[in-house]
Amino acid sequence: MDPVTVLKSSIEQPRKTAKNLRNEDREVILCGEPEQCPRCHRSIEPIFIHATVMEGLNRSQVNWRCPSPKCQELFIATYSSNFPNSYQYDLTEIEPRKGQRKSWPDCIGILSPMFVTIYDQAIEAEAMKLDQLVGMGLRKALEFLITDYVASEHPTEKEKIYKPDLSLSQRINNYIKDAKIKDCAKRAVWLGNDETHVTRRWKALDIEHLKRLIRLTVNYIDSELTSKEYIASMPESKN
Numbered sequence: 001m002d003p004v005t006v007l008k009s010s011i012e013q014p015r016k017t018a019k020n021l022r023n024e025d026r027e028v029i030l031c032g033e034p035e036q037c038p039r040c041h042r043s044i045e046p047i048f049i050h051a052t053v054m055e056g057l058n059r060s061q062v063n064w065r066c067p068s069p070k071c072q073e074l075f076i077a078t079y080s081s082n083f084p085n086s087y088q089y090d091l092t093e094i095e096p097r098k099g100q101r102k103s104w105p106d107c108i109g110i111l112s113p114m115f116v117t118i119y120d121q122a123i124e125a126e127a128m129k130l131d132q133l134v135g136m137g138l139r140k141a142l143e144f145l146i147t148d149y150v151a152s153e154h155p156t157e158k159e160k161i162y163k164p165d166l167s168l169s170q171r172i173n174n175y176i177k178d179a180k181i182k183d184c185a186k187r188a189v190w191l192g193n194d195e196t197h198v199t200r201r202w203k204a205l206d207i208e209h210l211k212r213l214i215r216l217t218v219n220y221i222d223s224e225l226t227s228k229e230y231i232a233s234m235p236e237s238k239n
Helices: 106-111 113-127 131-153 155-161 168-175 179-194 207-233
Strands: 015-019 025-031 047-054 059-065 074-080 088-095
Touching (some): 015 047, 015 059, 025 059, 106 113, 106 131, 106 207, 113 131, 131 155, 131 168, 131 179, 131 207, 155 168, 168 179
Parallel strands (some): 025 088
Antiparallel strands (some): 015 025, 047 059, 059 074
8 A cells, every 4th residue: 555545444435426338327335535635645535526447357446636725636546346246445546646845945955956856856756656766866866966065065176076087975075074964975875876786785775764864964964054154144253
């Protein structure tokens, strides 16, 4: 079951009228309703629109609508049964899903807009169950973040930093001074590399750990940049 699909009690739901392939009405019992919109991720009581039944395939599909005025989007729920010719179905899938985008500090969006764009696209791939592409997208997003950050800290060496023959590890080891940023960024790169290589080095760690390390890296960069901004705008008195 997809995490976005939180089922209500499996107590028998009211009967619905569904159309079969011949456009004939069939009564079905649909057990479970989506409790969260897969598009806006709000908690909802969905609006029933239309149902179809796939006779012989033991499936039914339902168009639901998000009741939130800020969303109002349609989505499809698939119900399945393990018993031939059954008229009672259990909720098994909801689509299309939309990735739940993360809010980043303003300074990160200014520092590395490509990081934000690529990270969001990786999350969209995850929502679409393109699991083999997610890690590669996160790894690419991380490279933009680190490179843009290092270049901003060393503006006189920007041209050298952006050269393709300088590896991401070299940018981290040679140019990042803050220990927390360096340590988290290095480990995020290790996990990101695992997502692009045939053989994994860190077998016990997965995409969620990579996301956490990226968030930690972002948080430490944000903390450093914000601190510098306040210190620069509030100099100590000479007296």
